[in-house]
Structure formats: structure tokens, C-alpha cells
Amino acid sequence: MQQIEFDTKWTMVVDIDKCSGCGSCMVSCQAENNIAPMEDGSNKLKTLTWMLVYELNNGKEFPERESAYLPRPCMQCGNPACVPVCPVVATTKDEEGGIVSQIYPRCIGCRYCMAACPYHARYFGWFDPIWPEGMEKALSPKTSTRPRGVVEKCNFCHTRLMDARARARAEGMDPNKLPDGWYKPACLESCPTGAISFGDSKNPEHKVHDLIKDKNAFRILESIGMDPQVYYISRRDWVREQSDNHLPKDKH
Amino acid sequence: MGIDRRTFIQLVTGGVVGSLFTPVIWKSLDDAAIWSQNWSWIPRLKYGQITEQATISKFGPSPCSLMVKSVAGSPYVAKGNADNEMSKGGVDAISAGGAQLLYSPSRVKGPMKKVADGKYESISWDDAEKMLSKKLSAVKGQAGKLAIVSGDATGTSTEVLSAFAAGMGSNDCYLMPGDEQAAAVALENMGGSGQIGYDLENSDFVLLIGADAMNSWGSVVRNQRVYADNRPTGGDIESVYVYAGPFLNSTAAISDKWIPVAPGTGAIFSLGLAYHMLNAGASASVADFADFKTLVMSRFTPDKVEKAIGVAPGVMAGLAKQLMSASAPLVISGSEFGQGAGAVDIIAASALNMLLGRVGEKGGMKLLAELPLAVDSAVSRAELSSRDFAGYLAAVATDKVKAPEVMMAYEANPVYAMPQATTMAAAIAKVPFLVSFSTWMDETASTADLIMPNPHSFERFDDAQTPYGVGTAMLSACAPVIEPLYNGKSTVDVILGVASGLGIDLGYESVEAVLQAKAEKAGADWDSLVEGAAYVSDSTESGSLKFAASVLSKAVIMPKGGEIALAPYAKLNVGSSTMAIPPLNCVTVSKFELQGKDLFVQINGKTAKKLNASEGSKVKLAGAGGECVARVHINEGVMNDVIAAPLGFGHTAWDEFSRGKGDNISKILTVGTEPGTGMAVWTSSFVSVA
Ligand code: SF4
Numbered sequence: 001m002q003q004i005e006f007d008t009k010w011t012m013v014v015d016i017d018k019c020s021g022c023g024s025c026m027v028s029c030q031a032e033n034n035i036a037p038m039e040d041g042s043n044k045l046k047t048l049t050w051m052l053v054y055e056l057n058n059g060k061e062f063p064e065r066e067s068a069y070l071p072r073p074c075m076q077c078g079n080p081a082c083v084p085v086c087p088v089v090a091t092t093k094d095e096e097g098g099i100v101s102q103i104y105p106r107c108i109g110c111r112y113c114m115a116a117c118p119y120h121a122r123y124f125g126w127f128d129p130i131w132p133e134g135m136e137k138a139l140s141p142k143t144s145t146r147p148r149g150v151v152e153k154c155n156f157c158h159t160r161l162m163d164a165r166a167r168a169r170a171e172g173m174d175p176n177k178l179p180d181g182w183y184k185p186a187c188l189e190s191c192p193t194g195a196i197s198f199g200d201s202k203n204p205e206h207k208v209h210d211l212i213k214d215k216n217a218f219r220i221l222e223s224i225g226m227d228p229q230v231y232y233i234s235r236r237d238w239v240r241e242q243s244d245n246h247l248p249k250d251k252h
Numbered sequence: 253m254g255i256d257r258r259t260f261i262q263l264v265t266g267g268v269v270g271s272l273f274t275p276v277i278w279k280s281l282d283d284a285a286i287w288s289q290n291w292s293w294i295p296r297l298k299y300g301q302i303t304e305q306a307t308i309s310k311f312g313p314s315p316c317s318l319m320v321k322s323v324a325g326s327p328y329v330a331k332g333n334a335d336n337e338m339s340k341g342g343v344d345a346i347s348a349g350g351a352q353l354l355y356s357p358s359r360v361k362g363p364m365k366k367v368a369d370g371k372y373e374s375i376s377w378d379d380a381e382k383m384l385s386k387k388l389s390a391v392k393g394q395a396g397k398l399a400i401v402s403g404d405a406t407g408t409s410t411e412v413l414s415a416f417a418a419g420m421g422s423n424d425c426y427l428m429p430g431d432e433q434a435a436a437v438a439l440e441n442m443g444g445s446g447q448i449g450y451d452l453e454n455s456d457f458v459l460l461i462g463a464d465a466m467n468s469w470g471s472v473v474r475n476q477r478v479y480a481d482n483r484p485t486g487g488d489i490e491s492v493y494v495y496a497g498p499f500l501n502s503t504a505a506i507s508d509k510w511i512p513v514a515p516g517t518g519a520i521f522s523l524g525l526a527y528h529m530l531n532a533g534a535s536a537s538v539a540d541f542a543d544f545k546t547l548v549m550s551r552f553t554p555d556k557v558e559k560a561i562g563v564a565p566g567v568m569a570g571l572a573k574q575l576m577s578a579s580a581p582l583v584i585s586g587s588e589f590g591q592g593a594g595a596v597d598i599i600a601a602s603a604l605n606m607l608l609g610r611v612g613e614k615g616g617m618k619l620l621a622e623l624p625l626a627v628d629s630a631v632s633r634a635e636l637s638s639r640d641f642a643g644y645l646a647a648v649a650t651d652k653v654k655a656p657e658v659m660m661a662y663e664a665n666p667v668y669a670m671p672q673a674t675t676m677a678a679a680i681a682k683v684p685f686l687v688s689f690s691t692w693m694d695e696t697a698s699t700a701d702l703i704m705p706n707p708h709s710f711e712r713f714d715d716a717q718t719p720y721g722v723g724t725a726m727l728s729a730c731a732p733v734i735e736p737l738y739n740g741k742s743t744v745d746v747i748l749g750v751a752s753g754l755g756i757d758l759g760y761e762s763v764e765a766v767l768q769a770k771a772e773k774a775g776a777d778w779d780s781l782v783e784g785a786a787y788v789s790d791s792t793e794s795g796s797l798k799f800a801a802s803v804l805s806k807a808v809i810m811p812k813g814g815e816i817a818l819a820p821y822a823k824l825n826v827g828s829s830t831m832a833i834p835p836l837n838c839v840t841v842s843k844f845e846l847q848g849k850d851l852f853v854q855i856n857g858k859t860a861k862k863l864n865a866s867e868g869s870k871v872k873l874a875g876a877g878g879e880c881v882a883r884v885h886i887n888e889g890v891m892n893d894v895i896a897a898p899l900g901f902g903h904t905a906w907d908e909f910s911r912g913k914g915d916n917i918s919k920i921l922t923v924g925t926e927p928g929t930g931m932a933v934w935t936s937s938f939v940s941v942a
Contacts, residue, residue, distance in 0.1 A: 015485040020466040020476060020502040023825035023840035027348035030836045031329045034297075037352070039908050041838030042847045049839050057889065062856040063512050065888040067505045129294070132835060132907075134737075135355035136295035141302070141323045145294045189331045192342025192473045193466075193506070194480030207486075214486045233485060 010097045011201035013211045016234040019195040021069030025187035032186035033143040036129035048123045050154035058238040074121040074154035078227030082113035107150040122153045157185040180206040300324025306784025307730040309347040309709045311831045314471040315716035316347045320733045327351035337786040340477035345825040349836035357907040358692045360705035362739030399424040399656040403664030406716040408770045415630040419756035426641035429591040432720035436637035438598035441800040446619040446793035451723035452478045454615030457578035461496045461585040462518040466503040468590030468822040470721020498819040499896040500889025512891045515819040516936030517561045518585045522600035524557035528572035534607040544799035560810045580615030589820045592934035594926040596807040619793040620725045626770035642932035648679040655682035668695035669829035671921035671934040672877035689743040698905040707740035725789040729781035806928035815938040819896045826900035832910035844885045851914030853897040854887040873939045875920030
């Protein structure tokens with residue numbers, strides 16, 4: 001499939017050295033995106049976590065051990081593995097900005113996309129979403145609710161992009177040239193350690209434009225060529241080395 | 253959280269299916285979609301005007317200033333409030349789901365009285381207040397008959413409670429345990445006044461001893477924000493962080509260096525560093541400097557320190573040198589889990605700040621002035637903080653002190669959250685009339701004789717002054733974001749009403765009036781506080797500190813060694829001492845902490861071998877007052893002979909999101925008494941493992 005180049009590239013940069021694994025991003029993601037609470041959160045095969053914080057370590061024994069946290073949203077790949085495998089075109093990458101869409105009413109729950117995604121960023125609703133009595137009153141008007149049986153994933157809080165564009169239009173500005181900071185996903189907004197940066201990496205006025213060129217910036221599984229729009233930064237060699245599926249003796 | 257990196261790597265798959273379809277397949281797939289989805293189940297979204305309003309949440313270990321977004325008046329998401337100094341725009345993992353907590357299945361919907369064991373009956377506020385008044389009037393004026401415990405260390409509500417206790421003739425108004433207690437006792441012993449604070453943002457080298465600044469020490473969200481600002485993504489590190497503690501917790505993980513130090517031995521670590529500083533010529537013109545120097549040079553020599561806490565002399569010397577050569581170093585000490593540290597931990601760390609000349613300096617340790625009291629007869633914050641609730645309950649447990657006739661718990665869950673929990677719960681069970689003001693059906697409410705629910709944080713007036721750990725005195729306040737959903741009533745309003753019926757004049761008629769008066773006396777503008785700004789005061793206490801060498805000499809005890817030490821830790825996503833796992837947070841709990849109903853504790857491979865344990869094996873841990881059951885996760889980020897164990901599990905009340913999940917590590921904490929100060933301490937808890 002031909003990779004489409006957009007003029008805008010919404011890009012997330014996560015500073016792994018700053019993430020304390022506190023989980024605020026995960027919680028606000030669920031609130032913003034109407035993910036129903038799950039009683040057994042430890043069944044990681046059945047839970048829905050569009051944003052998931054992984055724990056990494058350097059594999060060494062005490063006292064040489066080091067650890068780090070890696071928040072993982074959908075990577076909004078430039079060359080997504082999930083899009084071509086969808087038999088019903090329920091997921092596409094065709095909108096300016098490069099966010100990979102997920103159209104729930106079209107999804108048939110075949111889960112090919114889940115198998116295709118190497119980042120495990122896609123989730124299947126195994127259960128009817130059930131909110132404790134009354135909690136549906138705290139649903140966000142920003143994200144449609146989904147039934148069981150469909151696949152869902154992070155979309156960089158897409159309605160916030162729509163809102164920012166609407167604001168630009170109202171203020172007589174170009175909706176495709178949003179100023180830095182106008183469009184912020186919920187995870188970024190709640191992250192207390194400022195580990196998450198976000199913006200248009202093609203716009204030199206946006207911070208992420210330079211951040212992705214930082215000498216410590218990298219992407220996960222870069223070698224498989226999916227061209228993710230999520231970057232990470234770490235000063236620690238072992239963190240950067242783990243980002244790819246290389247053999248122990250490989251050199252970067 | 254808690255899937256290791258291998259899962260990323262194992263599943264590198266590619267194009268699984270081709271993309272050629274015929275209309276026939278399209279049609280049948282469409283049918284399949286209709287069949288597999290179940291739209292009628294799905295709640296409808298509410299649309300309407302979206303508004304934002306500032307509030308303060310009190311769910312975590314320290315207050316967090318938020319902006320709450322509402323749709324047509326219903327809160328749905330909380331974000332940070334960047335204009336507020338207290339939490340500088342961050343959100344903790346509990347507050348992030350604060351809107352959903354409005355509808356927590358654990359909310360107490362109105363006043364209730366106990367009718368039989370475990371059964372409650374709804375009553376009217378009138379009846380509840382009458383019941384309370386009657387019990388209180390029977391004990392008025394008699395010392396020892398009324399005890400009050402507050403879990404809100406920053407709110408003016410607690411001032412009202414302490415003033416009320418005083419009016420009732422009771423000296424037993426306490427705060428739930430927290431680091432501010434050790435700090436207040438330390439400051440008293442060092443001859444200082446006010447409240448110890450730390451100017452984190454202006455320090456270029458922060459040494460955290462025990463204090464888990466990203467999870468449980470001080471003003472957590474603010475600490476995180478300050479850390480973030482001093483270490484800009486893609487920029488230069490402006491402030492170096494070093495963490496010393498038994499477990500590679502997340503503070504250690506994001507620090508530049510982790511120095512493993514046995515749990516509860518922070519004071520020895522500090523004095524070991526003092527040795528090197530004194531050797532390098534550090535001094536301070538303080539009355540008991542000579543005594544301090546003699547003490548350190550004789551008892552905390554590098555070899556003795558290494559034997560006691562396992563830190564090599566070279567590491568200590570190197571760190572001392574780094575501290576001395578930094579331009580604005582700062583040493584902070586506290587419990588690894590936000591409670592139970594001794595005054596000596598703080599005194600010893602303060603000694604380092606004194607040797608480094610950092611007391612009262614920019615980026616150093618500060619003595620913050622207290623804001624004026626709103627209620628004249630209230631106990632000062634310094635006095636209240638230094639009171640020892642664990643010591644009091646331990647004395648009640650052993651009948652050294654007679655149980656009070658009435659105990660009132662405000663924003664506190666002592667039945668669950670006190671150290672040596674079973675013993676302390678038994679002490680509380682001796683109280684004939686227990687009143688809970690909790691918003692939630694927590695363990696304390698579930699045993700209380702009377703429950704008088706306080707509204708949820710977003711439904712009430714509240715304020716917060718100078719959380720422990722911040723570097724300047726400050727005040728925030730908030731007004732309700734939403735009308736109370738249920739039949740709650742502000743505890744302050746309840747107390748003011750009951751007090752006046754009992755002839756105790758607290759000077760105010762409503763919670764709003766008290767909070768406004770507080771703001772006014774502090775010199776703050778109420779309206780801008782309610783809009784979300786924090787009032788910040790740079791007033792500090794003068795006068796110099798002493799080393800309290802005589803206290804240090806008595807209170808620092810070298811560990812015997814050879815035992816298995818417990819290193820509890822608290823993580824915000826799991827909850828706090830007043831909040832069980834919130835519904836939205838279940839999925840954030842690590843699989844290394846909880847799987848199904850099983851709690852996991854963490855030990856390294858060497859300790860596992862010694863204990864004959866392996867990944868997943870079941871262990872029974874026993875402390876002085878109880879036992880816990882857990883499974884083992886091997887984690888090389890734990891020191892030898894240490895068991896790292898998460899607090900916040902094993903709830904017996906609350907709801908399906910937390911009840912019966914794991915075990916409560918507080919049960920196996922062992923409460924001891926600190927020689928020299930007499931305060932209850934529990935950071936050095938040893939366990940036997942079977
Ligand atoms: S909120 Fe920020 S610090 Fe916390 S887990 Fe998410 S990315 Fe990490």
C-alpha cells in the first residue's frame with residue numbers, strides 16, 4: 001500500500017526518563033474515552049487500556065538493576081499493519097494529520113487488526129461495557145460509547161483535534177495550521193511529570209518538530225518499518241536498545 | 253501496567269490477510285457486525301454546554317488543585333490547574349477519575365445508624381445530629397472521653413475539629429499518621445518553630461532519603477511537576493536527583509542514581525554522610541555542634557555505617573562530595589511509604605542541610621510560617637502535627653489509656669490504614685460510640701455506630717494550607733462544582749451546629765464562613781482562591797536550629813542484621829489511606845502487585861533462594877500484630893533481605909473494585925517507640941516468612 005504523506009503529522013514524544021509510571025494518563029484516558037471500569041483489572045488479556053504503561057528493566061541483578069516506565073498509546077503508524085488487513089474498512093489512515101481512525105459501527109470484531117498490530121495497541125471489547133449505577137452520568141460527550149464485540153484503540157483524543165480546528169475557524173485561523181499546544185490529548189493534560197509532549201512534527205513552530213530529532217529520540221520496533229508517529233526519548237542506552245527486536249549482539 | 257517488554261517483541265506479525273473481497277463477503281460481514289454488536293446496551297451520551305471549574309481534590313496523600321470539566325453541569329473529566337502553585341497543573345491518578353468517583357458504588361448516600369452488626373438504617377440528619385449531641389453532652393468537659401482523628405492534614409475543617417475538641421475538654425484530637433508528624437517532632441527537638449519546608453524547585457541537587465517523592469512523600473503532584481520543570485524533555489538536566497532507599501520504586505527509577513539502603517535506616521545513612529562532610533571541614537555555628545561532631549565521628553564511622561546499612565564507604569564519600577560541591581544541594585528525608593518515620597530521620601537529614609549551610613536558603617530547607625488560625629481556640633498546626641495517634645491507639649489497645657467514650661473519624665479510615673492494623677482496629681473496637689464522617693463506606697464507616705457522610709470533594713467547600721513538603725506557605729480553596737448528589741452534609745456544618753447546641757461557640761455559622769475567614773486572615777482573596785489561584789506567602793520563621801545531638805544519640809539504633817525487613821510502598825494509582833482502588837484504576841494495577849485476588853510482594857533472587865521461594869510461590873508473612881498472605885514476584889530492584897510490599901490492598905469494605913483483593917500490608921507493620929522522643933514509629937518492621 002502506498003504511504004500517504006500529510007502536511008500535518010500529529011506526533012507524540014514520550015520522555016521515558018521522566019515517566020514515573022503513576023498511571024494518571026491511563027485513568028484520564030479512560031475518563032475521556034468512556035472506557036467502562038473493569039472489576040478484574042489484572043486480567044490483562046481482557047482489559048481495555050488504550051494507553052498502557054509498561055514496566056521495563058535492564059535485566060541485571062541487584063544492585064545493578066535499573067527500571068523505567070513506557071506509556072504506550074496507539075502509534076498512529078505511517079505505514080499501519082492494521083489498516084490493510086481490515087476486511088470492512090473500519091480502520092483507515094486517510095485524514096490530514098495521520099491519525100489512524102477506528103469506525104466502531106463498521107467493525108465486525110474479526111480482530112485481524114489486533115493480530116497485525118505489533119504494538120498491542122488494539123483492544124477487543126469482550127464484555128458489555130457496564131458502568132456502576134449512575135456513573136454513566138460522568139460519561140464524556142467527547143467519545144462515543146462502544147458495544148462489546150468491536151475493536152477499539154487510542155485515536156490521540158481525536159475530538160480534541162476537531163475542537164481545536166473549530167476554535168481556529170472561529171478565530172479566523174487556518175484549521176490545518178494549529179498553534180502549538182492547542183490540541184492536547186487527555187493523557188498529556190494529566191501527566192504530572194510532563195513526560196508527554198505532543199504537536200505537529202512537520203511544523204517547525206511546534207516543540208515536537210525538534211524533539212523527534214533529539215539524539216536520544218527513537219521509536220519502538222523501528223526496524224519493521226511501520227513509521228510510528230509516537231517517539232520516545234531516553235538518555236539511557238539500555239532503554240533505547242530494548243526498543244527494537246534485535247539480537248543481543250546487534251549494535252545500533 | 254505490568255506487561256513486560258517481551259510481549260512487544262513476541263508478536264511482530266505483519267499482513268495477516270489479503271485485502272481482496274467480493275460483495276458477497278461484504279454483505280455477510282455486515283450481517284456479522286450487526287450480530288456481534290449490541291448497541292442497545294450502550295448508554296447514551298449527554299450533550300450540552302461544556303464548562304470548567306476549579307476545585308481541590310483530597311483523595312490522595314496531599315491536596316491536588318484541579319480544573320473539572322462538566323457537560324450540562326455534570327463533571328466528566330478532571331485536568332490539572334496550571335495556575336495553582338499547590339499542584340502546578342498536575343493530576344494524580346486518583347483525582348484523574350474524581351468525576352467518576354462521584355458515582356462510586358461505595359458512596360454513603362445519607363446518614364445512617366447501626367442497628368445490628370453490619371446492618372445500617374437510614375436516618376434523618378436531624379435524628380443523626382440529635383444522636384451525636386446526646387452522646388457528646390454526656391462526655392462534655394471530661395478529659396479522655398472524646399477522641400477525634402482527622403485524615404485531612406491541610407484543611408481548615410481540621411482546625412474546626414480541634415477547636416471543637418478543645419471546647420469539649422478533650423486533648424485527644426489527632427491527625428492520621430503522615431510524614432508531617434516526624435517533621436513536627438523533629439523541629440520541636442531542634443528548637444525551631446513553624447513547619448519544615450523544602451524549596452525543591454530552586455535546588456540543583458536533591459538527595460531523597462527514604463522519601464518517595466513521586467508516590468507518597470510531601471506534595472506528590474507538585475514534586476512531580478517541579479521535577480519535570482527542572483528536567484525539560486530534550487533539554488539539559490538542571491537538577492540532579494539521587495534516591496536512597498530499599499526498593500527501586502518509581503522515584504528511584506527516574507532519579508539519576510539509586511543507592512540501596514535498608515528500610516528505616518535513613519538516620520544512619522544521613523549521619524554516615526555527615527561523617528564525611530565533617531571530615532572535609534564542614535561545620536555550623538550552633539550551640540551543640542561539638543556534641544554532634546563527637547557523636548558522628550565516634551559512632552558513625554564509615555565501617556560502622558557499612559556494617560549497619562550496607563552502603564560502602566566509597567559510595568558515602570562520593571555522595572558527600574557531590575553534595576558539598578553542588579551549588580544548591582538539598583537533603584530530604586522521610587518514610588518510604590509516607591508514614592511511621594522517626595523524628596531522628598528528619599533531624600539527621602536536617603543536620604546535613606545545616607552542615608551544607610542550606611537552612612533558610614534559596615533551594616534549601618525552610619521554616620515556613622503558619623497561616624493564622626481561623627478558629628481562635630483551635631490547636632496550632634505544629635502542635636496538632638506532633639501529636640501521636642498511633643501511640644495513643646497503641647496505649648488504648650494495651651489498656652494503658654482508657655478507651656474514649658466517643659471517637660469521631662473525619663476523612664480518615666483508621667480501622668484499615670493504621671499500622672499494625674489488627675491491633676489498632678481492636679483498640680477502636682473498644683470505643684462504645686464511633687462516628688464516621690466518611691464520604692465512602694470504608695472499613696471505619698462499616699464498623700461505626702453512626703455515619704454522617706461528608707460530601708465528595710467536588711460537591712463541597714474546602715481548602716488546603718501548606719501541604720507538608722512544599723517550600724512556601726500557601727493556601728487554596730474551592731467551592732462546589734456540583735450540587736451534592738446524595739444526602740451528605742458538610743462535616744464542618746454538622747460540628748458547628750452540634751457545638752452551638754452544646755454551648756460551645758466556635759465563632760462561625762457555616763463552613764463557607766470559616767473558610768472565608770481563614771482566607772481573609774491569611775491575607776488571601778477568597779474569590780480568586782475559589783477561581784483556582786493559590787495564595788502564596790513567603791513569610792518564614794527566624795531563629796536557628798540546633799542539631800539535637802542528645803536526641804540523636806539516644807534515638808539512632810544500629811540494626812542487628814540477619815532479619816528480613818519489610819519495605820512497604822504506596823502507589824497512588826492503587827489509592828491512598830482514605831481511598832480504596834477507584835473503579836477506573838483497576839486496570840492500572842501492575843500484574844506484579846495483584847493477579848486476580850492474589851497480592852504479590854517482591855524480593856530479589858538472592859533473598860528468594862534464602863527463603864526457598866520462587867516466582868509465584870505463596871508466602872505467609874508475620875509481623876508483631878498480624879499476618880498477611882501473598883505470592884512472590886522476583887524483582888532485582890529490591891535489596892537483599894528485604895521484602896517490598898505494596899500498601900492499599902486487602903480491603904474488607906468498599907466495593908467490588910477493591911474488596912477482597914490481596915491483603916493489607918499494614919497488618920504486618922510493627923509499631924515501636926522511638927527512644928529519645930517517645931513517638932510511635934514503624935519504618936523498621938521485620939517479618940518472619942513461612
Ligand atoms: S501520567 Fe505521565 S508520569 Fe504518569 S504514567 Fe503516564 S506518562 Fe508516566
